Amino acid sequence: MKAIVARQSLPADHPDALVDVELPVPVPGPRDVLVEVKAVSVNPVDTKVRAGMPAEPGEGRVLGWDAAGVVKAVGREVTLFKPGDEVWYAGDLTRPGSNAEWQVVDERIVGHKPATLGFAEAAALPLTSITAWELLFDRLEVGSGVGKRLLVVGAAGGVGSILLQLARAMTSLTVIATASRPETMAWVREMGAHEVIDHREPLNEGLQRLGITEVDYVVSLNQTDRHFDAIVAALKPQGKLALIDDPKPLDVLKLKRKSLSLHWAFMYTRSMFATDDMIRQHELLEHVAERVDAGQLRTTLTRHLGALSAATLRDAHGYIETGKALGKVVLEWR
């Protein structure tokens, strides 16, 4: 099968940063489905894993952790899927990724793709939907959110774009998003933000200008270390902060006075440790698909880079590394 691998740590625009190779088609384990990958999206995790490859060229690793495709075969213990099913998933960080024509993935972290979306539109969503869902409902436990305020920092990127939609579709939270450019400010409003503030200035000052003195929840998606003091200032006593990025060390003592709680969300925890509730990712993907098909959630695809190859994938990595992604970038096997 055709696949694209990273063999060593090189800048995205280096011709050897990602290379086209031929690999054997993988064989599904007992609980795996074998998927013919149709479309993938690229996330910051792809660029971080590429950057973390050894300096010297090695065997190589298939990256890519967002896909939509068709089930072609199933392992002997699989009960949730059958050949021919159209599926979407974000895969498992410890296994070969989706930048290949075929991939095996545990059925407990796979969902049926929304019927109303094409493969490219669908591939934009799984990783960010799982992350956003786990942030809101498993970590912050926002519930119905009635009478509560949520601040989403760095909201125009992949995770923020679906998190805003989920917060509006599934809760009564008042949602304030941060963005720094006219196009990202307009986008976060389109995705559901009630209010927008600029993360180039202290967040609590932006909130005060809106007449908002405090918020109940903060989801911090980008540059958390830079915004940490303003987040602590903005949170209500006993409020909750959840984060997903890779900040410089944070001083958690600053959370003590207000009894603020800190929640990490890492969407690979469940698959990496095969947790007892791993199947919750299957369930939430099914739920998100139903809401997409009901017209309550939409794809966050904003940039289609055409046919998947090492060259187009390098372009996608370069775009993500600008730190200015709006929505999601996708590619398709053709």
Ligand SMILES: NC(=O)c1ccc[n+]([C@@H]2O[C@H](COP(=O)([O-])OP(=O)(O)OC[C@H]3O[C@@H](n4cnc5c(N)ncnc54)[C@H](OP(=O)(O)O)[C@@H]3O)[C@@H](O)[C@H]2O)c1
């Ligand atoms: N733990 C997990 O499970 C998990 C899952 C997914 C992602 N992540 C991590 O979470 C982070 C966000 O992921 P993503 O996919 O949403 O990224 P992304 O799409 O690359 O995010 C791009 C957005 O970041 C915003 N941004 C740039 N500078 C900022 C700043 N100083 N403060 C706040 N926002 C800023 C930009 O908004 P403007 O252009 O308006 O400035 C842009 O829209 C990444 O580090 C990623 O690796 C973790």
